[in-house]
Amino acid sequence: MEIQESKTSNNSFAYLDIKIGLEKSGRVIIELFDDIVPRTVKNFKSLCLGSEDPVLCKPLCYQGTQFHRVVPQFMVQGGDVTKNDGTGGRSIYGKQFDDENFELTVNVLFVNLLHSGKL
Numbered sequence: 704m705e706i707q708e709s710k711t712s713n714n715s716f717a718y719l720d721i722k723i724g725l726e727k728s729g730r731v732i733i734e735l736f737d738d739i740v741p742r743t744v745k746n747f748k749s750l751c752l753g754s755e756d757p758v759l760c761k762p763l764c765y766q767g768t769q770f771h772r773v774v775p776q777f778m779v780q781g782g783d784v785t786k787n788d789g790t791g792g793r794s795i796y797g798k799q800f801d802d803e804n805f806e807l808t809v810n811v812l813f814v815n816l817l818h819s820g821k822l
Contacts (some may be wrong), residue, residue: 714736714738719733
């Protein structure tokens with residue numbers, strides 16, 4: 704995983720290399736909207752690069768996590784950094800953090816961070 708700042712916009716990009724078993728399957732390139740959702744982007748970047756949970760004193764990192772839900776031709780869900788099965792999850796801010804912005808509408812080409820239902 705790597706993060707790069709854009710040379711043409713305020714946004715940055717995350718590059719996630721996907722493996723199925725031990726075989727490389729491809730790379731997902733994700734544009735991050737740093738100016739619209741800065742706290743969310745900071746959390747995502749930190750989980751991509753790896754950080755430590757100050758409360759649990761455990762590493763939080765997407766590397767090695769699995770896609771726990773796959774709906775063909777629609778979407779995948781993954782990134783459960785605590786239980787790796789979709790029932791856990793944590794941010795660099797703790798178990799939850801407030802929604803930041805609803806300016807962007809959900810689009811099939813967007814990565815969306817799920818929340819536990821509190822708005």
